Amino acid sequence: MTRSPTPLPAPGSDAPTPPIELPDSSTATGRLRTDLVDVPDQVRRRLADACSAVTDDHGVRAEASRDWWPLAMTWALDNQVPALAALVARPADPAEVAAVLAICNEARVPVTAIAGRSGVCGASSPVHGGVALDLTGLHGVRSVDDESLVLDVLPGTFGDTLEAQLRATHGLTLGHWPQSVALSTVGGWLACRSAGQLSNRYGKIEDLVVGLDVVLADGRTIHTGGSPRSAVGPDLTQVFVGSEGTLGIITGARLRLRPAPEVEEHAAFAFRSWHDGMAACRRILRRGADPAVLRLYDDVESDRSYQTGEGRHVLLVMDEGDPLTVDANMRIVADECSAADILDDGLVARWMGHRNDVATLESLVRNGFVVDTLEVSAPWSCLDSIYRATVAGLSAIDGVRAASAHQSHAYTDGACLYFSFAGRPPAGDGDRFYRQCWDVGTRAVLANGGSLSHHHGIGLNRSRFVGESLGSAFDALVALKRALDPVGILNPGKLGLPDPFGDVEWP
Secondary structure, eight states: OEEOOOOOOOOOOSSOOOSSOOSOGGGOEEOSBOOOBOOOHHHHHHHHHHSSEEEOOHHHHHHHTOOSOHHHHHHHTTTEESOOOSEEEEOSSHHHHHHHHHHHHHHTOOEEEESSOOOSSSTTOOTTBSEEEEGGGSOSEEEEETTTTEEEEOTTOBHHHHHHHIIIIISEEOOOOOTTTTTOBHHHHHHHTOOOTTHHHHOOHHHHEEEEEEEOTTSOEEEEEOSSSOOSSSOHHHHHTTOTTSSOEEEEEEEEOEEOOSEEEEEEEEESSHHHHHHHHHHHHHTTOOOSEEEEEOHHHHHHHHOOOTTOEEEEEEEEESHHHHHHHHHHHHHHTTTSEEEOTHHHHHHHHHTTOOHHHHHHHHTTOEEEEEEEEEEHHHHHHHHHHHHHHHHTSTTEEEEEEEEEEEOSSEEEEEEEEEEOOOTTOHHHHHHHHHHHHHHHHHHTTOOSOSSSOOTTTTGGGHHHHHGGGHHHHHHHHHHHOTTOOBSTTOTTOOOTTOOOBOO
């Protein structure tokens, strides 16, 4: 049934949301074994002169030194963060970002860019101390080109606030709506190649970006892109998208917009097997349809989330946009799902009402569970084997209580599988258990033709797999890092890159 678009939830606080409360942030300590770099007094004075806000307050540093990495949430119960920054600097404009980097580069002080800190892989944890560069002071829309449908926005802008402004003021949408939309910022999306829940229609963030402003490690500023398409050598914009602050600091972005949706339509189906549901998704995309949401849950997740009973694999479909486009897409969906059972489309509204809820994670952690998700992508021809091998591998680990998956983003050439695992290991064994789950799950994915990540990025957690994942291309990434950041100050310890400040050891 065609309906008006679902209203957006009210924007949040426009500030970082802590993943879990520290017992006492003023006394929090670091968990990882690393060589920490302090900031000499002379450098501190220079930074204070160059940047609007610089602090060494212990509580502020502790909060700034963590993100939503689930393993680090278990450490927080012991009043620990991964590692403590020596200073937090909060610049007010791109010029101050450039000044901070120039000073730190000269003094060989590591700099870790932070903002919403919603990442789940430890990417924004300053594992060698140094300066945590808080970019939330760079926020707001600089301009909207309605004729060209291009937005110019600062990196510290929170996603829900941005979308609300675009719709209310301009009748436009970015279409980028990750689960973390109220916790995350534009710069964070770009830094980890984020995906929104509507990426089937709008694309991932790398598909939306037109150009960037980037400050390099030595303080120089460059501007990339700007044209709808170009043939002026390699696409330098994409060099920095997904680089997680290791190659440069993003201080501005131009992003593609669309008209705000006029209508919305929902549908839900149940398939007898995972294979049948995946095949229907593939056929829908193959015929040229691009419904905004095409989410297939395995029978475990279907019953857990929607109480649909044993052996039913639920597909939720939602499309939005121009009425004619939506109608055509949903006709194709209905045609390709004709062999499935039709379910109440209220399941879609139910999902949409809870799709940004992140509260469950904290309650599980406080009850002694170790939980996380692995989101990967692969060609359609590999997805069945990846699903079987990964769920089986995780389920076989001693202590795992649940292992399941859903397909969350689909394209003509493949899709994203989003695996979840949960277990309750003996006290003191959580770190080992967590690492084992990640080792087993990741090896199953890579061995069967999958990617290392679809949209959560690499950070610290996945760093050990990057060389294997990229193969001989990893040397090119290392060379790029050395060329753009020869001193190695930008977010060291991440992306598996050589670390001039020493190894990072897990406890």
